[in-house]
Amino acid sequence: MAWGNLTFGRLALGETASVDEARNAATGSRNLKVTGREWSDLTKVFPRSHDGAVARVRRTEEDLLTSLHTFVPILFSQKSDLDGFYFVNDVNITTTEWVGEARFFDWELQLEGLGADNTIDIESKLGAAVRQNNFANTGDIWHAPSIGAYAYATGTTSPSGTVSRTSTDGTVTVYRDVPATADPLWGIAANSYLLGRSRVLVDGFERSGSNIRITPTNWEINNGLVRVTPLTSNGMLSISTWGGTAWESKAWHIARGGTTTSLGNPEAATVIRNDIERCTIRLVKTNTAGRTYVDLTLRRGSRFVEVYVQASVANTLGIYLHTVETATNVIASGYIHAAADDANGNRYIAGTSKTSTYTTNQGFSKASAIFLDAFIGHIHNGAAAATGDAAADLMEQYIGATSEMTAVVTR
């Protein structure tokens, strides 16, 4: 009897022969109980070179536990009639580790069926306000659903248009000038919901939970368009854009204590948000006086990473390129960008919503500041950027990047 595969959001689990299904007499909800066991790779138990497999089990346990009270698409390889979206009501795990030998855990998921993908819509609840700024920039409230989304609706007023962006998962459609009071509604197949997602990778493996164990030097966030990884030398952050076949990178620093004084390598990193539509990693750095937080946020469909720096004691805060590259200074409007295309045909761009000081050909900073908000990204295809990917467009999209919460609603 061969086991099947259960795709639980971003997790791969073994599919067992049985599931328990029930209808709740009080609420009418359709409930599913799924159980199974995940082993470290038994074939590697003898000999004992199986650390990687044990680590997989540990990751899966942690991710599974953090899935509580979220909705996830679930795909069954052997019982595909049960495919659909589910809300996780309860997660139970019993872990056994034979130290140095093997590790496994029995898991049980109590799920509430939200519906098959043809019966539900995804509602993206967007914040109504654009970012307050010093440049009278009214912003472009934009939104990107998953790749493969259909029937995207924003009420009686439609977005002004779309821009298509090629990602590692396929082409992401970004809707621009979404009406301020609209909460877009869209349909999506369960097996497509994850395409174009924001994601966090730790030690090379994608993770699906927040507040998980993470090392400050081996993480990555990407949305298929932009990738951010830490650097231990020659920069603090590597920020890349997907060129179609490879990531095209530039090294950046967060400045503290001087316009080109790097904050340095953080002591700790924390995943504080890890949703399909947005993920955020917080870096923590000790300073002589107090501490500094750097929050890096990447949204689905975004061309840039959003940076929010907080310092416990007022100081000069800023961002700057590790390698100087001639810039066009539009800091009076809140941003700067490369004056010419680089070898990959792209131009870097960085900006902020508040008045700041230009750091020649590198970035900008604010003196005596306790916080700094910024974005860093690429003008993809530089001079030949598509409409919606140009410098001013990206600045407007930063100002118009609103909060987003996603919910499943009955169609």
Added chain:
Amino acid sequence: MTINEVSGKQGEWEVRLRDHTPRSILDQLTYFGHIVVVPGRINPLEYGDNLLATARYVGVFRERDSKDEKILRGAGMSFWLGDEDNKGDILETPVVLTAQTFAASITALLPPGGAVTAGTLFSVAGSYDGTHKWQTPKQAIDYVCGIFSTPSIPVEWRVNGNATLDAGPITDLYRITNPQAIMVRREAGRDLRLSGLPGTMDMSVDVKDYSNRVVVLGEGEGESIVTGAASAVSTPYNDLHGNDVKFTRIVSSAATTLDNTDAVAALNLNRFANPRYNLGLRSSAYEVKGVIEVGDAIYVFDPDNGFVDAAVEQYWEGEVINPIRLRCIELLWPVRQGWTVAFRTHTGTWLDLSPYYAPESGDTTVVVGDPTQTLSGISSEPVGTRPDIPAPGADATTPNAPAFVVPFNTVAYQSDTANDIRSVIYLSWTTPTNTDASSIVDGDHYEIRYRSTHTFSYGINWAVAETFDWDQLGTWGRPLSNPAVVADEWVTAYVGWGTNELTIPELMISAEYEFQIRAVDAANPPNRSAWSASTFQTSGTDTLAPKQPAAAEVAASMTAVQVLHRLGDTTGAGDYTLARDLHHLEVHAGGPNFFAEESTLIGSMIANSGNLMGKIPVLATFQVAQTDNVWIRVIAVDSFGNKSPASEPAQSSVDLVDSAHISSITASQITAGTLMADFILGAAIKTSETGQRVELNSEGIQLFDAEGEVAVNLTADDSTPNFIGIRDGDETVAAMNADGTIAAQVGNFAQDIEIAGRSFISDYDVNRPRGLVAFGSSEFDSAQTVGSGEAALFGFRFNIEDGRMYTIETGNLQVNGNTNLDQYTIRIRGTKNPQVTTTSNLLAGCGVEIWQQNTDRPFGIVKFPFRCDSTIPESIDNFWPGTLNCLLTLQRMGGTGTARLSTGGSLYTPIAVSVNDVGPLIPNAFVLWDTDVPVDSPTDPTSSPNPEPTRRYVDYYFATWGGTYAESGAYVPQYDSEVHQGHYAAAGYGNQRGLIGFDYNKIKADLAGATIIDAKLRLHAFHWYFNAGGTAILGTHDYTDRPGTWADSRVNQNQQTQAGWPKPGTKEIIVANAWLYDFLDDTVRGIAIGPGPSTSSEYYGKFVGTGENRARLCVTYMK
């Protein structure tokens, strides 16, 4: 200790002091001293009054309570401005303020006695005119702050821990502009300047109080009331027709002068012009006071519930959000272990209560609401209390008084409610007009009131009373009184407009009543007519005869007839059912069919409502000439002389008379056919003097057999043994002896048997192997294999049950092959599917090689153990319950020939398979063994780096000491190691409790690193108050050996109850594994019994501590 702080109110606090708080401390806790709470531990004596301004909380002590612990309670510091009853340092001398600044106004209104002094008074624009008298400082300062407030800048006050008062704009007093706390549903976390509060949130938004216009009624009365108004600039809500909704709120503020009415109106409009946001948070973060205090603002973000404000931008965990800014209006927080709790006496002496207070462990509750909701006290009067306020749209017309239609109708009736005679009066009246002669178009109701005039028009005449003499009438007062104790007050009835009649039941009969009526219209306030002139009406009198009484009970002597009557009627409703206006019974005597008339009357028996209510029969003796064969009839006569029909006659007989009424008799011998008695007192009652008999005597009950030997002895005499023998002929077939031994032939038990506290079913039966589940056998040879294909030979199936272990085993299977050195495999395959084939799961097999072709050798055996455990996934060694289908197969694995399983031509060695249930599930003992290290004995882990296989242990721990303690906590030495529980008044120790100790060091050592499977406690109760048994109350303690005193702090009592404990009886009950785990950190070292949760005798029982049937812990664990 719990502290409740409420914005603008005094709040409250409570401290529980441990029982061991020294008297020297308690004596110094004087009322109106101050309690001071500081996070962490310091010595308050060193810091003194400096603590007052810096402490987390300072409160006033004003209440003391005591249960098991001493409880101190009090209020917050604003108490000093006036308490919840508006007592305090009242401003008795008028404080007149003319064009005063805010600071000067507040300073002038501080308590005259100096209980609170001015602290920081922030600048507020404007000036104030007003006079304050007969108010508490709190009321006055509340009012002034309200007057100085504007919708955008509310002004408030607070009293600090050092009894100084700060007042000013809330932005100066509290963290309003930059809150330091945020509530986001299901998110906690912390930014550098913003802390997320974890916990459970209850959110609500409503417009129940929404108003877009406020009108204030200021000082004055009637038409002289001054008013002010304020209207909302815009109204965001529409009615069904698209108009702006209109909600005008009338606010009464009698103390407000004309100068201030508009300000008060604007202030109140600000309170009600927006939706009302309410939010409560139960937070596990007990120390929230570092980031939020009552009065501070807090961010709340929950767009789905409307908690969003586009005008507010805040970064939170890397994202910009738009939370709404609300204020904390209430905090309820526990003071946990490790804080400093100090007391400052009224003389300034500091006491450290930190070692004595009982810390709390609950959640912190944060109540958040609109900032405007904190405004209070400025206009809380109900409008209805204001004099002479004309109601909007008031109707000025007043009805005329209605006129009764006379005379009224009245009649008496027998009331089922009172079981007495009552009257009813029917009234009617005409519809009035208004006093201005207009028709009443807004009539609402009529009010009719009536009362007794204490005038009773009884129909007394000599014809009615002639049957009585004065003694029979029983009174020299009003002879035929119907209950006439009535109140003078009016009784009012209400009749809706449009109905002009009323029936009033249940009135006294023959009594005069006074009636008045008035009309009331629907105006607001209503207009009432004057009461009409009185109309008098006497209620109907009693003309109803009593019901026919039941026949009397009659007995007779030679000279008199005794008549007994139980005052029942003939309806069959029982005794004492005659009407309550009964006055007496006439008794008539005559022949069998006589008519009761004057000539047959032999007398009367007084019988009235007293007899009926008290259920007292009437009894009288009448002298008659002839007493034998006399028939008696009775007639009931009521208070108004109405007579009932005569009862059925009752016959008397002399024979029955003389044996009656013998209250005591003494005789040497009584011979009786049947002797009936409620009880008999006798030295001994025997059915015979010798031989087979039953004997009851002071020792008990004995049954003797024909030989005079005692077969059964049931006695309460401790010196005599009890025993019961059951005989069949002269053979004793069953017996119960004094030592509790029971001998019998066959026992049938409907439910279970407990053996030494263990259930036969759940503890013994389930753990035994059940043996054969299936068996298959063939005396004939199997089919021959074909080529190298796997030949299916025999199929068999069987059911397996959850929680059991099984083996499948073949007998010796002989393989007869036709080619030497061919190799064959005998297999058993199995599946849960209905069809089992040669491709089904391979369960087990064995290989054989043909070493002597065409003979019945070699032999092979296949054996396969497996389990049935539905709690884990199915696998090759685990199947879930159901039918397992199996197949015995044979396949050539090497060579060229064919073979079969042989029975030697049905001569020997049949082909057989058996399936056995070998017992309940036991844990898997396998550990994965590392082959890279030297293999050593798994039972000697010290020489092998491989892990020692986990084993299952069952260990027993017997009690090493026990003891009983009185309710006072003192050890009761006379009970030695017995463990008593519960209240038994005669014992004199109150609600008793007991402790049992074990070798806790051994338990601790054994369980170190172990996984406990279950833990059982066996106890023997040798006494309960009730023969049916009782309820044991179980807990734990941490004493190392038997203490001299039981202290609640060392005992975790009443953790588990066990009802239905037999008397006597041993039970072994499962206790929480946590009790045994707690042995590891020394928080548990033994078992506590009792005290009873009440003084009910259900809990009074005695257990064995040590000795025979001593207490025992049985622990099953893996290690």
